[in-house]
Amino acid sequence: MEIKPAAVDKKVFYDRLGKLALPIALQSLMLAAVAAGDALMLGRIAQDEMTAVSLATQIQFVQNMFLFAITGAGAILGAQYWGKKDTATLQRLFMMMLRFCGLVSLLFFAACEAVPQLLMRIFTHDEPLILIGSAYLRIAGFSYLITGVSQCYLTEMKVTDHVTPSAWISSSAVVINIILNAIFIFGLLGAPKMQARGAALATTLARVAELGLCLWVSAGKDYIRPAWSRFMERNKQLGADFRRQCLPLLGGGLFWGVGFTSYTAIMGHMGADAAAANSVAAVVRDLICCVCNGIGSAAGIMVGNELGAGRLDMGKAYGIKLKNISYVIGFLSTAVVLALTPLVVRMVLLTDEARQYLTGMMVIMAVYMIGRSVNTVTINGVLDGGGDTLFDMYSLAVCMWGVAIPLALLGGFVFHWPVLAVYACTCLDEVGKIPWVMARFRKYKWVKDLTRD
Numbered sequence: 001m002e003i004k005p006a007a008v009d010k011k012v013f014y015d016r017l018g019k020l021a022l023p024i025a026l027q028s029l030m031l032a033a034v035a036a037g038d039a040l041m042l043g044r045i046a047q048d049e050m051t052a053v054s055l056a057t058q059i060q061f062v063q064n065m066f067l068f069a070i071t072g073a074g075a076i077l078g079a080q081y082w083g084k085k086d087t088a089t090l091q092r093l094f095m096m097m098l099r100f101c102g103l104v105s106l107l108f109f110a111a112c113e114a115v116p117q118l119l120m121r122i123f124t125h126d127e128p129l130i131l132i133g134s135a136y137l138r139i140a141g142f143s144y145l146i147t148g149v150s151q152c153y154l155t156e157m158k159v160t161d162h163v164t165p166s167a168w169i170s171s172s173a174v175v176i177n178i179i180l181n182a183i184f185i186f187g188l189l190g191a192p193k194m195q196a197r198g199a200a201l202a203t204t205l206a207r208v209a210e211l212g213l214c215l216w217v218s219a220g221k222d223y224i225r226p227a228w229s230r231f232m233e234r235n236k237q238l239g240a241d242f243r244r245q246c247l248p249l250l251g252g253g254l255f256w257g258v259g260f261t262s263y264t265a266i267m268g269h270m271g272a273d274a275a276a277a278n279s280v281a282a283v284v285r286d287l288i289c290c291v292c293n294g295i296g297s298a299a300g301i302m303v304g305n306e307l308g309a310g311r312l313d314m315g316k317a318y319g320i321k322l323k324n325i326s327y328v329i330g331f332l333s334t335a336v337v338l339a340l341t342p343l344v345v346r347m348v349l350l351t352d353e354a355r356q357y358l359t360g361m362m363v364i365m366a367v368y369m370i371g372r373s374v375n376t377v378t379i380n381g382v383l384d385g386g387g388d389t390l391f392d393m394y395s396l397a398v399c400m401w402g403v404a405i406p407l408a409l410l411g412g413f414v415f416h417w418p419v420l421a422v423y424a425c426t427c428l429d430e431v432g433k434i435p436w437v438m439a440r441f442r443k444y445k446w447v448k449d450l451t452r453d
Contacts, residue, residue: 003447005317013321017298023167024158025294029287030174041185042196047276047350049196052132054279055123055268058261059137060144063108065257066250067148070100071155073246076384077238078159079301080308080451087224092235094156095226096242101148112141123261124268124275132196139200143207150207153214156224159301169213177206237452245450248389255396259405263426266408267419274419276350277357281423284344285365285372288337292329292373295322299381307386308451316447319382323374323441330373337366360420364427371430378437386446395436399429 042050074097081089111119116134124130157166183191184198194201218225267278299322306315341362345355379392408425411417 003312003316003444005320006311006313008314008317008321013318016302017295017322020158020163020298020301021294023163023294024297025290027167027170028293029290030171041181042199047272047354048128049132050348051272051276051279052120052129053136053196053199054282055129055264055275056120056133056136056140058123058264059108059112059119060140060147062257062261063104063144063147065253066104067101067151069246069250069253070097070104071151072249072253072384073097073242074152075155075159075300076245076304076387076389077241077450078156079304079385080449082159082161083305083308084310084451086451089238090156090160090224091227092233092238093242094152094224095231095233096239097152097155098149098226099231100246101152105145105148109141109145112137112144116141123265126272129272129275136196136200139197140203143200143204146204146207146211150211150214153211153218157218158297159304160224162223165217169210169217172213173206173210176209177202180205241450241452245387245389248393249384252389252392252396255393255401259396259400259429262405263408266412266422266426270412270419270422273351273354274357276354277361277419278423280344280348280350280358281361281365284337284340284362285368288333288340288369289372289376291333292326292376295325295329296376296381299377300385303382303385303446307447307449310449312447312449315386316444319385319441319446322382323378326374326377327370329377330370333369333373334366337362337369341366357419357423361423364420364424368427368430371432371434374434375430375437378441383441383446386448387450388440388446391437391440395433395440396429399433399436403432404429 042053074093078090078093081093116137117130119137120130120133124133154166154170157163157169180202181199183189184194184201185196187193187198191198217223264278264282268275299319303315303319303322306312306318341359344362345358350358379395383389383391404425404427407428408422411422411425
């Protein structure tokens with residue numbers, strides 16, 4: 001039987017959305033500010049330093065795909081169980097996330113310490129960039145070891161109505177990171193001038209501070225904490241539910257993460273100027289995407305809470321309203337990118353050719369932002385909130401890996417298209433799949449309760 005959407009109390013809806021989305025958007029903005037700070041500070045020293053660090057951080061980007069799949073599965077189930085007020089199951093989910101994230105973090109740390117030059121060669125054949133990036137990874141690898149644990153704590157806080165402390169912790173870590181960036185990159189306050197290695201050291205120390213804050217804040221009343229005495233305890237049914245959400249998220253995350261890394265590698269092999277312009281454009285993209293990231297995360301929690309509480313009609317109504325909001329955010333983001341283009345082009349030291357590339361990339365990105373906003377809120381928010389995680393993987397397999405990446409590879413290495421034409425290919429998938437996303441949304445397969453008694 002078709003479930004009719006309930007009437008939405010706009011005041012309650014927007015109050016809830018604001019309380020969730022604003023802190024998460026701020027958290028996303030602060031995290032993106034680290035990359036922006038790295039790019040701006042290193043860009044004032046040398047183009048190669050900035051470009052090498054941008055390429056090296058793609059390793060953490062891939063690691064984050066694993067971490068986000070694990071914590072994303074925990075958030076989907078966690079939001080529904082929180083709606084049901086089942087804190088015992090939430091604690092089991094917390095420990096499950098910690099086990100998997102800890103293993104992933106350990107593997108990426110080992111790779112950064114053992115074979116950093118091999119990792120850099122994935123993205124560039126320029127020897128100076130490889131040397132700078134390898135030095136960065138050897139230090140930053142220690143931060144990758146810590147990140148997985150802190151992300152589990154932050155995810156648990158978000159789904160249990162502690163989103164503001166979660167945002168405060170992340171924001172504090174970012175402020176620490178930016179301050180330490182300036183100190184170690186430029187050699188301020190008597191510190192050695194470490195340039196790219198200074199950015200890595202600042203990141204590592206900030207991650208240590210972030211984990212310390214997570215442990216301190218979560219010791220308070222009403223917080224869900226892991227029961228370390230039962231850390232290795234298994235729950236067969238919950239484990240199966242977790243895998244049912246995690247594996248499609250992981251597949252989609254890897255398709256998306258490795259796909260984005262492929263885009264960076266393609267642009268990196270088109271010359272230092274193209275790589276530099278793409279590095280700056282990526283920072284701007286991540287900053288502008290903070291709003292849709294915040295609303296997307298809030299959408300997953302809001303829809304999940306309603307579905308888990310058994311209010312399927314209200315969950316459906318919230319999903320429809322959030323989908324409509326995503327279009328507004330998309331067009332506003334387009335306007336912001338176009339307005340910022342002249343300022344961004346003047347802010348970093350680039351060659352004349354790289355500056356021309358950057359101007360063109362910003363215009364192309366303005367159109368891309370519409371698709372990115374709609375898909376982030378609809379797929380990663382509403383559909384995932386109801387457990388419809390397989391669609392994201394399918395859409396990425398077809399649109400990114402079946403269309404965008406092959407076109408970019410052929411354009412860059414076979415037909416030798418202009419740099420901006422290749423960059424446009426890397427932005428094609430988000431805009432192109434909007435009709436498919438809307439068709440999936442209207443099937444309403446995501447309107448379901450995932451919890452168990």
